[in-house]
Amino acid sequence: MKYYTYFPGCSSSEGGAKAYGWSARAISKVLDIELIELDDWNCCGSTPYSSIDELVSFCLSARNLALAEKRGLDLVTPCSSCYVSLNRTNSYLKEYPDIKARVDEALAAGDLEYHGTVRVRHLLDVLVNDIGYGEISSKVKRSLSGLKIAPYYGCQVVRPSPGFDHPEFPQSLDKLIACLGGEPVPFPLKSRCCGGSLIISEEALALDLIRKLLDCALSNGAECLVTVCPLCQTNLDVYQSRVNKRFKTSFNLPILFFTQLMGVAFGLGDEELGLKTCIVPAEEALAKYL
């Protein structure tokens, strides 16, 4: 059994990416991973927040780090945005003493302190590097053989550089798909932006980015696309119909969390994986494997 402190982040706990949280826990059980949820966690400090008031964002983030430090385990999150925010705070506190001083002050007001020892990790990193491809493939009950899958990393998970994978040419998710028996299709835009929160403020721009991703995945023969980020999933899944409307396209590409895909391969049921929460139905593409 491997133990981690778990930081679900807002989307995979109560938010739009509940299925991510469910499936992450479900596959962790299969792989003998204990994800211990961080007590009393709060917002990670998120990208939009940091662009308005960086210091507040650092303080929010640091509170989580301080809480996690007490337990001494690696802090694991399934959300790419949380991963970046927490990591960024970690490195800023190390690099900039003046920021650290102000954050320390804020933490002290809540009787907390942070010494910079927490390792922040993405769930993908933990699965492929701590558990390993061999162990994962040994749990496969229904090989995904024949299923063509676009591995979509998004822009965040590969960039606090140097991270756990190559920022321009990441491979971990490709290999993970392969060890489940699936076929990762070439996906040149695998680490491009999905539009992120611009979908709210600059919808036209974001929709175009989404269109490019869908187009690229489809033209490379993908039958579904997997992501490692709640926001990417939301943008590509929920806004797919709006892309179709705007660009007169007819995309119908299921967008899954990589944990859901793993769950399918592990033979888990829909109630644990939340496949039905997908807006673009995934059942048809996955029919053979369910």
Add this chain to the structure above:
Amino acid sequence: MERRIGVYICHCGTNISGTVDVEKVTEFARGLDSVVVARDYKYMCSDPGQNLIKEDIKEHGLNRVVVASCSPRMHEPTFRRACQDAGLNQYLFEMANIREHCSWVHEDRAMATEKARALVSAAVRRVYYHEPLETKEVPVNPSVLVVGGGIAGIQAALEVADSEHRVYLVEKEPSIGGHMAQFDKTFPTLDCAACILTPKMTSVGQHPYIQLMTYSEVEDVSGYVGNFKVKIRKKARYIDEGKCTGCGRCQELCPVSVPSEFDCGLGKRKAIYIPSPYAVPNKAVIDPEKCSHLKGLAGGKDVCRLCQTGIEKKGIPGCEADAIDFSQNDEMVEIEVGNIIVATGFQQFDPSVIYQYGYGRYDNVITGLQFERISNASGPTGGEILTADGRRPESIAILHCVGSRDVNYHRYCSRVCCMYSLKYSHLLREKIPEAPVYQMYIDMRCAGSGYEEFYERLQEEGVNFIRGRAGEITNIAETPEEEGKLIVICEDTLIRRKRRIPVDMVILSCALEPRADADQIARIFSLSRKADGFFLEKHPKLDPVATMTDGVFVVGCCQSPKDIPDTVAQASAAASRALAMISKGRVEVEAATAVVDEEHCAGCKICVDLCPYKAISFDEEKKVSRINEAVCKGCGVCVAACPSGAITGRHFTTEQIMAEIEGVLV
């Protein structure tokens, strides 16, 4: 004998005195045991500075001298000479480095002064135990080994050989010529590389004083300056070089085709082949990895041999000179030389690791060297600029700084890429004037005779210069014009706009990097490498071709990326350094050698095997080790290893080292 020590503290302008309180250190030195006189002076290395020492030796009867100044690498010889001039044995001198080891690396004046005092104290205590040593001179072997047959090695070999001294030119590949032989034109004069190189190659091949050893590699070097022993492996060529006439019939008969290294994989060669039309020597070679017969022999089968037998049915004869010899083996050759010039060159950075540029994924993304071959009349397209699918490109992009000036790969500037990129642009404008050419650059670095003028000329020729490193090359089209094209995405920093430029061919101007086997070469020739991996010269400004190993020189791109004129200049410099030593005829050897105390030697022979210079022999009669002082370099390996403590390193005795340590600590 009473010790009378003089101590001299140098200000080095403000280099030392800016951080170290020189007067205080002098005052401190004055109070040390056996110190008769202590002075500080603005520039100890100047003539007046040296005179201070000389006069004091005479006046105060000094018998030991300490100078606290810069690194001994620069001025130890200067001060040793000054002592010698005043009649004091040069080994009775000791240097304390209070510049590189102290003033330059510290900011706190009080602490730096404290440290300078400790270093001076160490030197004073050490010099107390110094003993006079005598240097010896040995004759210099007038032969020279040149390693690497590119333009650097060719130039060095010719210069030495023209003075009628024997040169052994060892080249790893089957032909000399190096990278330059692959080039089309040369910047900025645009003369054809072959036209200026082949006469030199031919001269090398025919020179009575050059023994050319191609397809050979140096495996071991022993000895020391003036007297090196070199072991060279002559790889089996499977061709009798004496018989082969270079007619090329064998390569016509050979049925095995493989990508040609000379054409950077764009063209084909056979398993038996002559590397290029102007190969020197113009002899065939068999690639044992590819030849069906040689591969068959390994499995006990006698197959093919078409090159030897010809095709009887068709009446086509095989090699008429009877030069093919499948039974050849590698041969070891031993030579003796006095000087070694290392000119092993560079390799082109492999751009496939920059995933976003798509090299290896997109056929029409090529490297600079590949373009040289495409543009070269002897290349795979006969000099016609064609894409991988045989089309005339309608537009071309040239990307600068691929692998250079990039923290992810090489931080350094490769120095020649701006200029060769301009050359490519010129060739493109000349050969396909209707096709626009784009150059994405960070800065144009055109420093050199006639270089800036060449840049201006290209601006007039209508090349589109875009300032900005290209971020990506993609084939994902966004507009109809981009369909079927490669799109270079870059930021044009002069108009502050992101641009997508559709082209048919992208040339990556790749960095020059140290060869993959540089580490091995460094080990064989006892060279050091710089942080960027190139070989380290003795001094970057004042001794740019010598190395820390006396008698071994580095020239050309193995030392740092450089253009042909600089390479040739360095090669000539190294040749003249070697010739100077040859003309003097003798060389001083290290006096700080190791010596065996035969009383204490237990005869265990541990030192004999450990000695990297093979300087220790064993006297079987007396059962003791004996060190040949002419060969010993004073490295100290045997001293440290001797279990009975019977070996002493002169000038590095236990007494001296302990005294020095005490000086620092007390």
